[in-house]
Amino acid sequence: MKAAVLGCGIMGKTHARNWPSVPGVRLVGVCDADRPTAEKVAAENGTRAYASLEEMLEAERPDVLSVCLPTYLHKPYVLQAAGAGVHVVCEKPIAPTLEDAEDIIAGCRSHGVRLFIAQVVRFFPSYRDLAAKVRAGAIGEPGVMHTKRIGGHPGQAKAWYYDREKSGGVILDLLIHDIDYMRSVFGEVETVFALNRVTEETDYALVTLRFKQGAIANLEGHWGYPGPFTTAAEFAGTKGVLRFHSDDAVSLRVHAFRKSAEDGPKVAVPKSPAYHDPYYYELEHFAQCIRSGEEPLVTAEDAYRAMEIGHAAIASAKSGQPVRMDEFARGRKGGSLDV
């Protein structure tokens, strides 16, 4: 199977690093609007560099393309790849708007290509364990859940993240991970209530979800948190509590002194050789789905439903009122994936 990557920023580099390790997959090219960036990433991963998607598709005829562009650019490029008959892994969230997400899903369907939205939290071993234990009844009847996802403002690196029309802001860009994950564990959401504080330095949100099955979840997301990127989850039920915290998820931490950004990451976290990167697992999974025809663990509809909840949360934060998901979906033009 031939894979290619579009966009050689933070996520493009991650996809380019992981594709060559997936059994039976060859990375045939990487593309970035900035050719020197593409050349650097191509050299690091033993592949060819392109500055135009059209040229790369024509020359390499990949089977699958990772779309790792800023979120507001996903739509035209996913549709271009789909039109060329190429399966697509698209980074989360699908697009800034539900309308664009619908067009992307419908376009991939009509061209008969597979679309996988990279909701990577589903592939983190600890989050997978948490979900499996809840399903196996370890906490009894789920009651109240808390999740946390906090880190520095990504706009410190790339300007487009600051523009909420382009990135979706902290709710759609960052909390989408927990929204999708929680929906995968607890099912459909009945009501959403959100608070959002936005300043020049901060985009902070608290999103409360009431699931149809009765459980409640509080999701906290923070851009502008001065500490290290941290994720956590606590699930309390009638029989017990399950907890995950990213600080506990590695056995050894190396805080290296950096003279410049070129010296590499601030914190080098050694990985157990027994584990691959979750960003590897998601690609391995999708390659397997393409081969077998099975539905990915995260369907395009799942990713769309998470976006719908995210947009309902944004509407709630604006109005100060809770939003019922059934009314929110009815109130939107179309309001469904039957496009």
Ligand SMILES: NC(=O)C1=CN([C@@H]2O[C@H](COP(=O)(O)OP(=O)(O)OC[C@H]3O[C@@H](n4cnc5c(N)ncnc54)[C@H](OP(=O)(O)O)[C@@H]3O)[C@@H](O)[C@H]2O)C=CC1
């Ligand atoms: N799953 C996860 O954990 C994460 C997911 N993401 C998601 O991944 C996506 C990409 O984010 P991120 O990697 O941080 O973004 P970056 O801005 O770091 O990378 C995007 C890259 O695409 C390039 N680019 C822009 N326009 C074009 C174009 N028209 N053709 C080719 N290349 C282009 C940019 O170049 P230039 O900078 O010169 O404009 C940049 O190199 C987003 O949807 C984001 O939400 C992000 C981080 C983590």
Ligand SMILES: O=C1CO[C@H](CO)[C@@H](O)[C@@H]1O
């Ligand atoms: O997980 C993530 C880390 O932070 C980034 C910036 O908010 C997100 O885009 C990404 O999904």
